[in-house]
Amino acid sequence: MAVCVAGVLLAGLLCLLPLVAPAPADWLGGPVDLRRLAPLALLHLCLESLADGMPTPCSRLWRRLAGRAPHPDQPGRRGGSSFFPVLFAGVLMLPPAAAALVAVPAALFGNAARPGPVRRLWNAAQLALAAFAGAVVFHLLGGPRLLLGSRFPAAALGALAAVLVFCLVNGVLVGIVRRLSGSGEPIGGPRALWACLVAALLHGAAGLMVAVLWQGPYGALAVLLALLPLSISAWVSAQTHREQAAHRATVQALVQAVEIKDAYTRGHSERVGRASVLIARQLGMAEDRIRTLHFAGTLHDVGKLAVATELLRRNGPLSEAERHAVEVHPVAGHELVRDLAFLGEARDGILHHHERLDGRGYPDGLAGSRIPEFARIISVADAFDSMTSTRSYRRGRPVDEAVAELGRCAGSQFDPVMVGALVSALDQHGWQVEPPPPGGWDGEVPDIPLGVPEPARRSRGRGAAVPTRGGSS
């Protein structure tokens, strides 16, 4: 791995060599025009931060000079930047070595939120190599001459080739680094690649626009304006990205609302979400459905908001009427999240997570395959976590005992497929049982004894019940 990284870094350095040594070939060299190189590098540095929705280095410097507090740290976007128009302009306007240099300052000194020095060096080398390759192709096709003579569409075709080569090299290097760092992050299907390519082409058009305007007589302001549409859209995308993260936070807020009422569930929702995802992965479910399922698992008990706190916390048998009051919770949960379009299938999963395979569950008494898949998954995950987690009135059962219990109820209460998937997932990944917080669970709140028959209650010495908040997850 180290060899590979060193190789790429060395290659990146070699790209910059023609800057100091006389170029051996015509397409490699040409005099470097600092009046083009320096503004482009600076522009790329600033606009890239802006496009990521981060404060630009200029504004950070200004704040430091003005003696004001630095910007509060904001979470940066994962996966580095993808704002290329200035780089493409460099590829089209500069000799290859100089084009490679445009990418370097931003990669080395860009956003503060980026990871460590090796990653920065790698990013710099990756973009430099891609820009170098693109510029070489453009020069080999005689692009600079076509551009100077405004020979369209020939110049545009040359630019297209350069952009495609840039994307190819960049994509290969990204693939390598993903493989090396072993991050199992899915790269995304052909649709994602297609979207990337379209974005790169549009960025290429903007780069070409900058190149044409730069050699025209209209001044620097026009060049800046050429980058405006893309900068704005990149900035809007960054904001959008942040708002999407906020939706996950909203789900958290709803869960938190339940957990305020019903302290025992603390961490339960989170763990059911996790167990559901384990099952779904075994079943080979598509990644976007898994994301929705995770929401469903996390939110499955949100309807407990509608149940009186006293009933949720009652540590004893419930009367028939009280039982009915508690059994309302899937319907209430569905009522709550009904209008959240981004939850999709998750909503039916929440509504039906107390159905039984034999049709004796609630609220609708669905049976067999009429129960939505999400609901069948969640009910297994829910039961499993209820059995294995420690409650105030009993210790959590060991995993193998819980699995045996699930196996016993498979076919009557649970879908055997889901139980099997959970068992094999547990074999592969194990299960982290949440330890009780120091001092024991406060509030002494029992599970609603529905679904799985509760194990015999062992009374446990209640420790000095110091209310501890946020002890879980």
Added chain:
Amino acid sequence: MSGAAPAALYGAAAGLFVAALAHTVAHGLAEPAVALAFVALIAAGECVRVVLPGDREQAPVGTAAALAYALLGPLRGLPTSHGTLQVVTVAGLGTLAGALLRRLAGRPPGAARARADAAVRRLLTAAFAAVLFQPLYTSGAIDRLPLTGPRYGAFLIAVAALAALCDAALAAVLQRSRTGVRFAAALEDELRSLAGIGSAIVATGMLLSLLAGEVGLWALPLFCSPLLLARAAFRRAAAVRTTTGQTIAALARATEVAGYTTPGHARRVADTACALGRELGLGTRDLALLEYAALMHDIGQLSLVEPVADGATALLPAEEQQRIARLGSEVIRRTGVPRQVWQQVAMLADPGRLPDGRPDRSLPVAARIIRVANAHDDLLTAARSAGLTEVAGRLEALERLRLERGRAYDPVVLDALVRVGGGGPAATVGDGRAAN
């Protein structure tokens, strides 16, 4: 009264188009190939729209192309001579052709009124830019000054900026007559949207004319494309905003499902608050934030173990109200809505006065509005459960609020409440009174 302004604008646009068309038919098209290319681009751009908040629509590519034609001087180094009236003809024909294309393609017609507004704006803005630029160019004044190189670029940028302001003003006039917000508020909204996709459109239009001067008609398809990315970004932003609205509604319902507030309380408070906000001249964006804050103002109650009777927080001691407001603000903060929303909710229960008795000006107007709207709804609910009739309940509620006028409740907001008819469904309809 408020219907006169849009009628005048529509009339002006239609008259202008007919006159320009007649002139073009009488004198023939100058550079027909160029004109045809621009008509085609505008028509194609019509099919690519983006919906902005507040039911406004933009066809970014079409508008940029119309502006580019208005600012088109030389084409690949050779002078053009199309003149102002042909710009209007081309912009109008392109828009009509685009509408036809959409119909042929079987696209949903969308909000017809919003599209007509957008077409009128485009025609008038293009005409405005052309009036500023074309006479100077065709008469040769630009060459005599001389405006060349960077100065020509700066001149075009200035004209484009003026055209953008003109467009914002037109949009504000139309928006005012549609929604009844005040002109200043509508103009503020338009200028805000100008800073977003608006500036991208205007910049692209100006650049297209410059680049067409350098490289010819190839510039049109090539350099419009970055706008497509802008459109995609704004569309996704709009979708995410819809989701934000749904999440907020769900959180607002959470207190009702949990029995902390009476059914429909959050919605009623939000409606009353929005009516008050409109009466007090808030802009669309401020109104949206106010609505969010009003919908979620009771979230803090979720942290209470047992609900307050009837959810009537207005009747709790002040410290408890403040604590609930702060807790709610913490929850709202995590949902990622704009900062103002959770700040408003945090200050909801703060006393409106400083210790020395002067009114506290730092309290956001939204917080003052929501407090009145919330207390009003609590009092109405209490009156209803006491068996009072609707009218008597309203009077009673107003009377109770007036007792605290200038202390807990802002007099300005209370007066607005009286003007909008004491809240309730009748007040939520945007009426002409807000526009005076």
